[in-house]
Amino acid sequence: QADSKGQAYEVVKAFYPDAVHLQFQMEDCHKMLTDQVDWANPKGDQVRIDVSKPLPLIGPPGHVTIQV
Numbered sequence: 867q868a869d870s871k872g873q874a875y876e877v878v879k880a881f882y883p884d885a886v887h888l889q890f891q892m893e894d895c896h897k898m899l900t901d902q903v904d905w906a907n908p909k910g911d912q913v914r915i916d917v918s919k920p921l922p923l924i925g926p927p928g929h930v931t932i933q934v
Contacts (some may be wrong), residue, residue, distance in 0.1 A: 875892055899907040 879885055879888055
């Protein structure tokens, strides 16, 4: 877990209006830098996609969202 009381936190918190959000950001950054994140599935969600069917694409042209 990231040290929210460390020097980096003390420097950055002066420029960040939401200290709670900053703490979560610092913890996520720490996990990424120490290879504690599964880059193939960073949120840890289990996504099952039926590859026999086309992807359900929605949204305006130029901004496509894949529904899961």
